[in-house]
Amino acid sequence: MVEDALPRLVVAPTFAAALLFIYGYIAWTAVLSFTTSRMLPSYHFGGLIQYANLFDNARWSVALGNLLVFGVGFVVICLVVGLTLAILLDQNIRAEGFIRSVYLYPMALSFIVTGTAWKWLLNPELGFEKVMHDFGFADFSFDWLINPDRAIYCVVIAGVWQSSGFVMALFLAGLRGIDDSIIKAARVDGASLPTIYRRIILPSLWPTFFSCFMILAHIAIKSFDLVMALTGGGPGFASDVPATFMYAFAFTRNQIGMGAASAMMMLMIVVAVIVPFLYSDLRGGRRG
Amino acid sequence: MADASNPATGTNLGRVLIYAALALTCLYYLLPLYVMVVTSLKSLDEIRTGNLVAPPQNLTFDPWIKAWSSACTGVNCGGMRGYFMNSVMFTIPAVMLSTLIGAANGYVMTMWRSRFSDILFAALMMGCFIPFQVVLLPMARTLGVLGIANSVLGLVFVHTVYGLAFTTLFFRNYYITIPDELVKAAKIDGAGFFLIFRRIILPLSIPIIVVSVIWQFTQVWNDFLFGVVFSSGESQPITVALNNLVNTSTGVKEYNVNMAAAIIAALPTLFVYVVAGKHFVRGLTAGAVKG
Amino acid sequence: MAIKLKTLCAGVMGAVLLGSMAAQAAEVEVLHYWTSGGEAKAAAELKKIVEAKGNTWKDFAVAGGAGENAMTVLKARVVSGNPPTAAQIKGPTIQEWGAEGSLGNLDAVAKANNWDGLLPTVVANVMKYQGHYVAVPVNVHRVNWMWANPEVFKKAGATVPKTWDEFVVAADKIQKAGFIPVAHGGQPWQDFTVFESVVLGVGGHAFYKKALVDLDPASLNSPTMVKSFEMLRTVHKYIDKDSANRDWNLATAMVINGKAAMQFMGDWAKGEFTVAGKKPGKDYICAPAPGTADAFTFNIDSLAVFEPKSADAKKGQDDLAAAVMGVPFQEVFNLNKGSIPARQGMDLSKFDDCAKESAKDFSATAKTGGLVPSIAHGMAVPGATAGAMQDVVTQFFNGNSLTPKQAAEKLAAAAKVK
Numbered sequence: 001m002v003e004d005a006l007p008r009l010v011v012a013p014t015f016a017a018a019l020l021f022i023y024g025y026i027a028w029t030a031v032l033s034f035t036t037s038r039m040l041p042s043y044h045f046g047g048l049i050q051y052a053n054l055f056d057n058a059r060w061s062v063a064l065g066n067l068l069v070f071g072v073g074f075v076v077i078c079l080v081v082g083l084t085l086a087i088l089l090d091q092n093i094r095a096e097g098f099i100r101s102v103y104l105y106p107m108a109l110s111f112i113v114t115g116t117a118w119k120w121l122l123n124p125e126l127g128f129e130k131v132m133h134d135f136g137f138a139d140f141s142f143d144w145l146i147n148p149d150r151a152i153y154c155v156v157i158a159g160v161w162q163s164s165g166f167v168m169a170l171f172l173a174g175l176r177g178i179d180d181s182i183i184k185a186a187r188v189d190g191a192s193l194p195t196i197y198r199r200i201i202l203p204s205l206w207p208t209f210f211s212c213f214m215i216l217a218h219i220a221i222k223s224f225d226l227v228m229a230l231t232g233g234g235p236g237f238a239s240d241v242p243a244t245f246m247y248a249f250a251f252t253r254n255q256i257g258m259g260a261a262s263a264m265m266m267l268m269i270v271v272a273v274i275v276p277f278l279y280s281d282l283r284g285g286r287r288g
Numbered sequence: 289m290a291d292a293s294n295p296a297t298g299t300n301l302g303r304v305l306i307y308a309a310l311a312l313t314c315l316y317y318l319l320p321l322y323v324m325v326v327t328s329l330k331s332l333d334e335i336r337t338g339n340l341v342a343p344p345q346n347l348t349f350d351p352w353i354k355a356w357s358s359a360c361t362g363v364n365c366g367g368m369r370g371y372f373m374n375s376v377m378f379t380i381p382a383v384m385l386s387t388l389i390g391a392a393n394g395y396v397m398t399m400w401r402s403r404f405s406d407i408l409f410a411a412l413m414m415g416c417f418i419p420f421q422v423v424l425l426p427m428a429r430t431l432g433v434l435g436i437a438n439s440v441l442g443l444v445f446v447h448t449v450y451g452l453a454f455t456t457l458f459f460r461n462y463y464i465t466i467p468d469e470l471v472k473a474a475k476i477d478g479a480g481f482f483l484i485f486r487r488i489i490l491p492l493s494i495p496i497i498v499v500s501v502i503w504q505f506t507q508v509w510n511d512f513l514f515g516v517v518f519s520s521g522e523s524q525p526i527t528v529a530l531n532n533l534v535n536t537s538t539g540v541k542e543y544n545v546n547m548a549a550a551i552i553a554a555l556p557t558l559f560v561y562v563v564a565g566k567h568f569v570r571g572l573t574a575g576a577v578k579g
Numbered sequence: 580m581a582i583k584l585k586t587l588c589a590g591v592m593g594a595v596l597l598g599s600m601a602a603q604a605a606e607v608e609v610l611h612y613w614t615s616g617g618e619a620k621a622a623a624e625l626k627k628i629v630e631a632k633g634n635t636w637k638d639f640a641v642a643g644g645a646g647e648n649a650m651t652v653l654k655a656r657v658v659s660g661n662p663p664t665a666a667q668i669k670g671p672t673i674q675e676w677g678a679e680g681s682l683g684n685l686d687a688v689a690k691a692n693n694w695d696g697l698l699p700t701v702v703a704n705v706m707k708y709q710g711h712y713v714a715v716p717v718n719v720h721r722v723n724w725m726w727a728n729p730e731v732f733k734k735a736g737a738t739v740p741k742t743w744d745e746f747v748v749a750a751d752k753i754q755k756a757g758f759i760p761v762a763h764g765g766q767p768w769q770d771f772t773v774f775e776s777v778v779l780g781v782g783g784h785a786f787y788k789k790a791l792v793d794l795d796p797a798s799l800n801s802p803t804m805v806k807s808f809e810m811l812r813t814v815h816k817y818i819d820k821d822s823a824n825r826d827w828n829l830a831t832a833m834v835i836n837g838k839a840a841m842q843f844m845g846d847w848a849k850g851e852f853t854v855a856g857k858k859p860g861k862d863y864i865c866a867p868a869p870g871t872a873d874a875f876t877f878n879i880d881s882l883a884v885f886e887p888k889s890a891d892a893k894k895g896q897d898d899l900a901a902a903v904m905g906v907p908f909q910e911v912f913n914l915n916k917g918s919i920p921a922r923q924g925m926d927l928s929k930f931d932d933c934a935k936e937s938a939k940d941f942s943a944t945a946k947t948g949g950l951v952p953s954i955a956h957g958m959a960v961p962g963a964t965a966g967a968m969q970d971v972v973t974q975f976f977n978g979n980s981l982t983p984k985q986a987a988e989k990l991a992a993a994a995k996v997k
Contacts, residue, residue, distance in 0.1 A: 011405060021430075040654065059970055088306050091303075103314075108554060117321075121320065134339055165317065169568065173569055214413075235973075246422070263419065337836075361614060362614055362639075532614040534642075
């Protein structure tokens with residue numbers, strides 16, 4: 001009996017915390033999204049008016065579109081770059097320790113200022129474009145940061161810079177964890193290196209893919225500092241994402257009700273993206 | 289896996305290409321840091337007129353001295369110096385607490401698994417994804433009710449709570465790779481819950497503790513939003529001081545001082561990554577990432 | 580249960596606070612976003628004055644995005660039940676806080692120091708909620724300035740424009756001569772700042788007031804507004820293509836080093852010229868934006884006070900308010916910030932020519948009705964409305980998806996957002 005209760009007792013505080021600080025607050029936000037709250041939370045029922053206003057708001061659709069572009073671009077590129085670097089780094093590279101640190105360090109920096117550094121690098125009159133011009137390539141043009149249709153891709157570039165090293169580390173760890181004997185056996189059977197990667201190594205990296213995906217998706221959906229520091233949501237509001245939208249409306253513009261509605265939409269996106277993954281993970285766990 | 293690069297398949301040309309690719313990507317990763325460092329060593333005039341990537345012509349360390357000891361971050365013009373300790377004060381307890389609780393949770397979820405613990409795990413995953421902007425106001429209210437609003441204790445509390453989701457994930461995914469037999473045998477021998485944890489599980493956990501500590505340390509140290517909302521004036525963390533320095537709305541922007549301050553603020557995390565980076569990858573290898 | 584616990588906590592905390600307060604002086608905690616060198620020096624002056632009266636100063640600076648972060652923090656503090664002594668809040672936001680019932684009252688100190696006599700009515704009204712003083716003004720910024728580099732104008736053979744039509748002529752010449760006519764930072768608030776000066780110049784101050792302060796739908800969606808948008812698009816032609824997300828001070832630097840001819844920006848830009856060692860009238864010209872010589876768009880920083888928790892706290896609050904309105908602080912702060920004192924009748928001999936002109940125009944326009952609140956800087960309409968309108972302006976400015984007519988229609992629709 002005690003043996004049964006003790007483990008539950010140990011996780012009980014976490015359970016209580018999750019209940020209140022995650023689900024309680026989500027419920028509270030949900031309530032607010034149905035009110036006419038403005039400057040501070042209030043509880044005047046407003047029906048679906050906040051949601052109606054939200055979907056009527058041109059800036060919100062831009063933010064949603066950007067989340068899609070950024071989310072897909074960021075996650076896919078991070079995965080590809082991370083995996084590629086991990087495979088390259090796994091080839092008995094001499095300065096592995098140094099190179100690994102170089103790839104990893106961006107994760108250690110806060111975006112308040114790396115955003116500034118990237119802002120300079122991507123800015124046509126200060127950064128790459130000017131540098132290339134100074135080197136004599138007069139036709140070189142790189143103006144994504146100031147192009148309303150391209151600014152969000154700049155966020156992808158900086159985001160990949162920050163997070164792909166971490167993904168690389170996860171993949172590298174995954175590669176190192178693969179049982180050598182399977183590969184040796186395949187080699188004995190005459191399989192070529194690409195075949196070994198395709199048939200044996202990549203499939204066994206599936207759990208790593210899962211972890212990477214979870215971490216990257218969470219960064220993508222929560223991305224806030226990065227956008228604020230790099231583009232400030234601009235030009236205009238061309239690179240707004242839901243997190244910056246929510247912050248602006250709830251805190252700067254005194255439209256807490258609408259901010260809450262946008263937060264609820266964000267949470268629904270989260271649920272739609274992670275629940276299938278989580279389900280497969282838990283089922284997988286049960287199998288094993 | 290190291291065998292995959294058998295010399296028989298890797299030609300010299302291939303090796304050269306691999307090194308070239310690695311070197312190029314290193315440049316991409318180092319460029320922003322290089323720009324930050326170079327900028328922090330230039331005078332303002334040189335920044336205004338010169339090329340972004342050009343090395344400083346007149347090397348100056350004044351921006352660093354100013355950032356450390358005399359830059360204004362409000363009425364106080366004592367530089368970043370004073371804020372360093374503030375961050376340490378809440379980062380260390382928060383990291384230790386969330387790691388410890390995460391380890392206990394992970395242990396229960398794998399070795400004493402029940403329906404309850406499975407539900408908790410799934411429920412916690414949502415915690416990784418909740419946008420922190422959403423929790424600011426209700427958390428402020430909660431801290432106010434608890435009487436720990438705008439205190440170091442409050443900050444430790446918030447960071448611990450929202451760090452739990454990740455630390456639990458790490459430990460749970462690590463412990464799931466430890467063979468059941470170990471624990472089963474101990475249980476048969478009559479070892480209790482805590483004894484197994486202390487004697488068998490914890491000694492095996494060093495690599496994942498390293499991972500969890502590095503992760504949490506980075507998250508908590510670099511956090512701005514919680515730090516700015518839940519601290520009070522004199523206990524503001526270093527990220528808030530940095531923000532006050534960098535994001536002044538009106539007035540002259542001293543980019544060299546900003547960059548120096550940014551590097552100062554990032555030194556502890558940089559140090560941790562560079563020094564512990566090896567253990568980090570090793571810890572991950574040991575099973576943290578297996579789903 | 581929660582409420583009971585809260586009352587209990589508040590009671591205990593209150594007792595503890597009272598106990599400690601009796602022993603020591605009042606703690607004055609001011610939430611502000613004055614963090615740049617000059618501002619910080621000025622704020623330190625305030626700290627000195629307040630501390631001289633036996634209070635302790637607890638600094639609470641949060642910078643970022645024109646106070647956006649500070650507002651977030653302030654909300655969290657109020658929700659958690661321990662607001663600061665005072666916070667940097669301005670314009671209609673003061674009214675919104677007043678409506679929440681969170682603000683304190685400064686009537687006594689205002690009466691003792693004759694604020695009604697020292698402040699122009701327009702300014703005093705902003706500081707009052709339902710007829711009571713709840714805030715104290717720190718300074719008056721003029722937003723409708725144009726900063727020009729006379730050297731560039733001379734080289735291009737152009738004259739500093741006095742109307743928007745003259746602006747087009749001058750800008751063409753400047754562009755032909757190989758300079759950038761208008762230095763601009765492509766951030767929404769800067770777009771909005773230019774827009775407000777254009778409306779003021781094209782439509783005059785009466786129209787500005789009707790459209791952007793009273794939010795009269797007919798004026799918002801009127802031919803004059805369409806004309807203003809057309810002019811705004813013309814202005815956009817004279818901006819270099821790299822302006823996106825440029826900080827305003829970098830745009831000012833372009834005027835300083837002669838890359839660009841002019842910038843439309845409030846008087847805080849002056850600090851950049853001063854730091855670069857430039858003299859007004861000689862190295863740079865400060866002139867009202869085209870067509871706005873008879874008007875003055877004001878942006879007033881102020882400190883609003885929150886309901887104090889004890890008599891000591893109230894004393895600290897009053898000391899702070901009195902100090903802010905005092906001559907020493909008004910002078911030191913505004914010399915550092917480029918603005919002019921909100922307090923009238925001060926000796927301005929230490930101020931430069933631009934500030935003197937600003938002060939002169941301020942008094943003059945207060946009589947003619949040309950003194951209007953800046954919408955781009957949160958002085959004219961509540962945050963939600965101003966934000967929605969800013970979205971329209973910045974969308975129009977940064978692309979070709981809207982025609983001037985559509986923009987005027989959307990602006991009128993946005994003005995209904997509450």
